[in-house]
Each structure stands twice: as structure tokens, then as C-alpha cells.
Amino acid sequence: MEKVKRPKIVVTPPGPKARKFIERDRAVTSTSLTRTAPLVGAEEEGVWVKDIDGNVFLDFSSGIAVTNIGHRHPKVVEAIKRQSDKLIFVNSCDFYTLPQVELMERLCEVTPGKFKKRVFLGNSGTEAVEAALKIAQWNTRNYYVLAFIGGFHGRTMGSLQLTTTSVAARRHFKGMMQGVFHVPYAYCYRCPFKQEYPECGLWCVEYIEETMLKKVIPPDDLACLIVEPIQGAEGYIVPPDDYLPALVKLCKKHNIIFVADEVQTGFCRTGKWFACEHWGVEPDIITLSKALAAGLPCGAAVSRAELMEWDPGAHENTLGGNPVVCEAALATLDVLEKERLDQNAERVGGYLLKRIKELSEKHELIGDARGKGMMIGIEFVEDQRTKKPATKQRNALMNEAFKRGLVLLGAGASSLRLAPPLVLTKEQADVGLEIFGEALEKVERDI
Ligand SMILES: Cc1ncc(COP(=O)(O)O)c(C=O)c1O
Structure with a gap:
């Protein structure tokens, strides 16, 4: 792909080729797919994505926190080519491969906690x-299971029962896993208990102990508690610093398995390898995916070893641990480590958040700006006092930014989540901010 310093819009997107393609897609795709923007990707590199009409976009979404090391990193491309020249598939139910064991060893090393672990891919x-x-x-x-309102954990019949970001994902699905109880998350900007932090004394955690565990679910009837260290799909909600440690303490006290879902927060996104590390938390089980293999399908559950010492046949799959995917994941972990993308996420992400906070002082529409590393949430409101969600304005802003070559991602009722590839430079961040500012002003003028 040609080198660019700014987005290049040669025809207002979606251009004629993209429109044609989208028509074909519409005729055959499941209508359940939502789609963020009419972008038909043709090439990609680093922080840039080129569509089939030749427009080049600056990507502030990373395919929802997947391309952390940048699109099509040469090391990953090389690893995929190298491995597919030798061996593409061995069913992990039946036999063994080297990339699979190497990846599991690496995941045991990099995830929080120095205790012995086991991995399921x-x-x-x-x-x-x-x-x-x-x-x-x-x-x-x-x-x-105890889960949190606004949490997103997936869409299959079990994980869907935990997911509560929108009723559209849940409506009409019956026969899902039974017995999931949801409690409010520490969403302090819109506290579900209408309290103020820190005066609340973390009432949302006390509520679990005082109400849920005393009146609703006996703790010894619980399989686990599952939580996102920073809620993703709800709008990058960062809890107060004492929240996760308080949840862990509660779990330890009542002997409850603590599961951290780091599918979105993992692999340096927040400025540390895993978000739990911001608060010194070591989960009993951690769930991973998205950025793990830089876009190739890969997911992992990593747990304290003794929890994954179960009967042969208790859990397996066919394609998990695919050697090409594992080599891509190993190359991804190398890049994260060698290029110190945790540090870049913290540095450039910190700069982005500071600039967004400055913008929020001049623009009434920005109700809240929050984040860690390059996981930044911006919540739009019609009125700073009533905090009425400015959904229409948020959507219009995404559209205006897209027309100018910046890809943004929505979340929650009226938030944006900024999640650029972690290789983003300060100069590229400035380009994105400039377009964001222009789009914001246009929306303020028009709506
Ligand atoms: C925290 C979290 N858990 C689980 C999932 C589900 O991942 P997938 O879409 O790969 O099934 C997501 C996806 O966005 C997520 O953000």
C-alpha cells in the first residue's frame, strides 16, 4: 500500500465500487450484522485501511481492538507464510504441534499471576x-454466575446470557444457560445507585455482598463471578481504582472463582499487557481473544492449573490451536514485546485523552472522556446537567468523520470508543484529532 501521512479521500465514501459490493453483500448476509460504516476494505497497513475505491482511512478502531500491533504487521505476515509452507492443520483433539505448546507456554508467562497455569485454546x-x-x-x-449490567461477553448461548449491552442481542433467545444474575457495574458517570464516588464507599460492591449474597444467591451455590476490568461495548467504562481489588477481596472471602474477561482490554491496549495489572489483580481465569493473533481467529482461557485439571473429554474443539494461527499469535506477542507497545499505548493514548479532555471543556456535547492507554471512551450528552444521551449527534459525528477519512467506533447509548492500533504515532494522533474536531464542529452546527 502507498505511504500516506493523512487520510486520502478520492471519492466520497461509499464510492461506486463500494456501493455495488455492499448491494451484493446485503443480498446474502445475515441481516443481524450491524456494520459500523460502509467501508469495503481492499488493503491495509499499520494504522491505514484502503477501500476498493482507493480512499485511505485512518483507523481509530482496530476492528474493535484486534489489530493492536497494526494492520498486517510484516512479522505476522512472515509467520503465517512460514508456517503454512510446512503444516496448516492438526486436530488438537487428536495430536500435538509445536506452535500450540509454545503459544500456551507464552500465555502462561505473560498473563497476570506467577502461579502454575493451564490454557485452553x-x-x-x-x-x-x-x-x-x-x-x-x-x-x-x-x-x-454473577455478571455485570452493561457487560459484553459474546453471543453464543452461554456467553450471551452474560451479555447485557442491548436487548437486541438477547430478544427471542430462549433455552440459554440458566442462573445468571446481573448486578450494576461501577459506571460512576451514570451511577445506577445515584451515588457519588468516593463518598459512596463503593456501595456497588457492598450491594453484592449485602443484598445479592445474603438474599438472592448463596455464595456457595456460585460457579463464578465474571467481569470486564474496563467495560468495552458499554463505552469504555473505567471503574475507580479500588473497584476490581474490592471484587477480588469479596470473591476470596466467599471462595468464588474470579474470572476477568480481557478479550477487549488485553495485549497492551490499556498501556499494560492486561488491564488487571493496573490494579494488581490476578484472576483465577482470564479470557483472551481479539488482538491475540492480530486478526486471525484465536481465543484462549488461561486458568490456575488446578482448575483446568478436569476429565479428558470434558471440553475440546476441532480448530483451536491451529498451528498457523498459533504462529501468528507468537509473532504478535513478540511484536508487542519488542516494540514496547504497552509504553506507546500509554504515551500516545495519554496524549489523546488529554486532548479530548481539552476539547470537552469547549464542547458541551462531550459529557465525559475517560480511558486507559489507547482505550478511550467519549460519551456525548445533549445537556451536561441532565446527561441525556446524544445518540443522534454521536452517530452523525461518526458519519462526518468517516467522510473525512477517520474510522470511529460507537459504543453504548451515545459513546465513542477510540481504539487505534497501538503503533499510532503522536503525529497520526494529531491528524485524527483534527478530523474529530472538524466533525464535532459540523455536528454542533447542524444538529
Ligand atoms: C469483553 C469481550 N468478551 C467477549 C467478546 C466476544 O468475542 P467474539 O466476538 O470474538 O466472540 C467480546 C467481543 O467484543 C468482548 O469485547
Whole structure:
């Protein structure tokens, strides 16, 4: 792909070729897919994506936190080519391969906690979550699960029961896993208990102990508690610093398995390898996917070793641990480490958040700006006092930015999530901010 310093819009997107393609796609694709923008990708490199009409976009979404090391990193391309020249598939139910064991060893090393661990490899985030649920149920012989309102954990029948970001994902699905209880998350900008932090004394955690565990679910009937360290699909909601440690303390006190879903927060996105590390938290089970293999299908549940010492046949799959995918994942981990993308996420992400906060002082529409590393949430409101969600304005802003060559991602009722590839430079961040500012001003003028 040609080198660019700014987006290049040669025809207002979607251009004629993209429109034709989208028509074909519409005729055959499941209508359940939502699609963020009419972008038909043709080439990609680093932070740039070129569509089939020749427009080049600056990507502030990373395919929802997948291309953390940048699109089509040469090391990953090389690893895929090298491995596919030798061996493409061995069913992990039946036999062994070297890339698979190497990846599992690396995941044991990089994930939080120095204790002995075991790994189950799958193909997606939802599979990682399903594995975690099964591990918890198998060990405790219980099936009740505590999850959080606004949490996103996947869309298969088990993980869907945990997901509560929108009713559209849940409506009409029956016969899902039973026994999931949802409690409010520490969404302090819109506290569900109408309290103020820190005066609340973390009432949302106390509520779990005082109400849920005393009146609704006996703790010894629980299989696990599952939580995103920073809620993703709800709008990059960062909890207060004492929240995760308080949840862990509660789990330890009542002997509840603590599962951290780091499918979106993992692999340096937040400025640390895993978001749990911001708060010194070591989960019993951690679920991973998205950025793990830089876009190839890969997911993993990593747990304390003793939790994954279950009966042969208790859980398996066909394509998990595919050697080409594992080599891509190993190359991804190398790049994250060698290029110190945790540090770049913190540095450039910190700069982005500072600039967005400055913008929020001048623009009434920005109600809240929050984040860690390159996981930044911007929440739009019609009125700073009532905090009425400015959904129409958020959507219009995404559209205006897209027309100018910046890809943004929506979340929650009226938020944006900025999740650029972690290789983003300060200069590229400035280009994105300039377009974001222009789009914001246009929306303020028009709506
Ligand atoms: C935190 C979290 N868990 C699980 C999932 C499900 O992952 P997948 O779409 O790969 O099934 C997602 C996807 O966005 C996620 O953000």
C-alpha cells in the first residue's frame, strides 16, 4: 500500500465500487450484522485501511481492538507464510504441534499471576468465555454466575446470557444457560445507585455482598463471578481504582472463582499487557481473544492449573490451536514485546485523552472522556446537567468523520470508543484529532 501521512479521500465514501459490493453483500448476509460504516476494505497497513475505491482511512478502531500491533504487521505476515509452507492443520483433539505448546507456554508467562497455569485454546472471544464458564461449573458443580449490567461477553448461548449491552442481542433467545444474575457495574458517570464516588464507599460492591449474597444467591451455590476490568461495548467504562481489588477481596472471602474477561482490554491496549495489572489483580481465569493473533481467529482461557485439571473429554474443539494461527499469535506477542507497545499505548493514548479532555471543556456535547492507554471512551450528552444521551449527534459525528477519512467506533447509548492500533504515532494522533474536531464542529452546527 502507498505511504500516506493523512487520510486520502478520492471519492466520497461509499464510492461506486463500494456501493455495488455492499448491494451484493446485503443480498446474502445475515441481516443481524450491524456494520459500523460502509467501508469495503481492499488493503491495509499499520494504522491505514484502503477501500476498493482507493480512499485511505485512518483507523481509530482496530476492528474493535484486534489489530493492536497494526494492520498486517510484516512479522505476522512472515509467520503465517512460514508456517503454512510446512503444516496448516492438526486436530488438537487428536495430536500435538509445536506452535500450540509454545503459544500456551507464552500465555502462561505473560498473563497476570506467577502461579502454575493451564490454557485452553479456541477460535474467538465467546469460545474463551464458554470455556471459562465450563471450567467454573465443572470445578464447583454449581451453575449460578454473577455478571455485570452493561457487560459484553459474546453471543453464543452461554456467553450471551452474560451479555447485557442491548436487548437486541438477547430478544427471542430462549433455552440459554440458566442462573445468571446481573448486578450494576461501577459506571460512576451514570451511577445506577445515584451515588457519588468516593463518598459512596463503593456501595456497588457492598450491594453484592449485602443484598445479592445474603438474599438472592448463596455464595456457595456460585460457579463464578465474571467481569470486564474496563467495560468495552458499554463505552469504555473505567471503574475507580479500588473497584476490581474490592471484587477480588469479596470473591476470596466467599471462595468464588474470579474470572476477568480481557478479550477487549488485553495485549497492551490499556498501556499494560492486561488491564488487571493496573490494579494488581490476578484472576483465577482470564479470557483472551481479539488482538491475540492480530486478526486471525484465536481465543484462549488461561486458568490456575488446578482448575483446568478436569476429565479428558470434558471440553475440546476441532480448530483451536491451529498451528498457523498459533504462529501468528507468537509473532504478535513478540511484536508487542519488542516494540514496547504497552509504553506507546500509554504515551500516545495519554496524549489523546488529554486532548479530548481539552476539547470537552469547549464542547458541551462531550459529557465525559475517560480511558486507559489507547482505550478511550467519549460519551456525548445533549445537556451536561441532565446527561441525556446524544445518540443522534454521536452517530452523525461518526458519519462526518468517516467522510473525512477517520474510522470511529460507537459504543453504548451515545459513546465513542477510540481504539487505534497501538503503533499510532503522536503525529497520526494529531491528524485524527483534527478530523474529530472538524466533525464535532459540523455536528454542533447542524444538529
Ligand atoms: C469483553 C469481550 N468478551 C467477549 C467478546 C466476544 O468475542 P467474539 O466476538 O470474538 O466472540 C467480546 C467481543 O467484543 C468482548 O469485547
